[in-house]
Amino acid sequence: MTHVQAHTFALAPWLELNLRQFPLEYGDQLSSHLPMALHALHSLGADEARMAAFFNSYGRRFEGMAAPSPAAPPQDWLSLWGDWSAYSALRCYFDLALAAEGRDVLLRRVLPELLPGVSAVAFHGAIRLAHALEGGHIGELAAALAYWASRWQQLPAPLVHSGVEPLSLSAWSERLVASASTWRSEAPLIFLRMMEASARPVFAELVWAAPSPAPTLLARVAELASLALGYYLHSANFTVLHMITGLRAVRVLGPWLPQDAQFQASAQAVLTQAFVAAYLAGRVQRREAPVDQLGLSWPALAKQASLSDDDHTIKLVHACQEEWAVYGDARYLQAAAFALR
Structure with a gap:
């Protein structure tokens, strides 16, 4: 920390x-x-x-x-x-x-079973x-x-491959954002909307068009975390907030997950499906991102967050501070300030 x-x-x-x-x-x-x-x-x-x-x-x-x-x-x-x-x-x-x-032995035994239900x-x-x-x-x-x-609940994977070739990360992100505007759920809870999204053709199309697997799960986590951060800065969306904190959680759990290539690839597929379903479920309304980083500091933001009564704000500022320490992306300062505005 x-x-x-x-x-x-x-x-x-x-x-x-x-x-x-x-x-x-x-x-x-x-x-x-x-x-x-x-x-x-x-x-x-x-x-x-x-x-x-x-x-x-x-x-x-x-x-x-x-x-x-x-x-x-x-x-x-x-x-x-x-x-x-x-x-x-x-x-x-x-x-x-x-x-x-003991903690480490148990986590290495059960986390491979739990991770497919990350959503x-x-x-x-x-x-x-x-x-x-x-x-x-x-x-x-x-x-x-x-x-x-x-x-525990697992999103159903698309059953039929559409023949779509994998896109680059940036092109895939653009398609995800554009596709999300074509579908909307009115279910009251995020995970219910995610389950609804996973049954739609747009979900399957986006999953199959996802970028080829990264070298490791944590490399894919880093890529998705960067996308989620950008989405939040353009929306302050409540579901996207959970994407940021959820990806941080997977990063924290990473050391206890199997390192073999087969698990790493399958875990990336699961996480990508959850990412797509969450964004589709978010009902995201995009807007211009805040650009002013002047005067922002982690001590000041941490102090302000510690005085907040909003549990989601507290958790997001904490997550942004932790992710900034790992990735060095200054946009996390903006996101924390955005949450506290």
């Missing part, structure tokens, strides 16, 4: 309190951002009083709701993936597996897991794995 201020308090107690008190979703299948935002706030330099204020404010979303009760672990966790009612059993499974195998609940399974890894809290790590597994 970058530009992290020294703290005299730990993040872990806040994550533990969240796990004891609150469920993983609220409202109509809305993912709780509380543990992710707590980690982002801590990384951005929020003090303990600010953490407490945010925790108490966000906690009101769960009024009348309780944290899930424990349940017996399954013999085979894969038999329960995609089964939301099995979250507690899966949480117990991952608690025990982490204790028995589940609008990327929040992967996003929560990435924050849990960086936050270093073992209980939150188990909860994030169980959440992703219980909400």
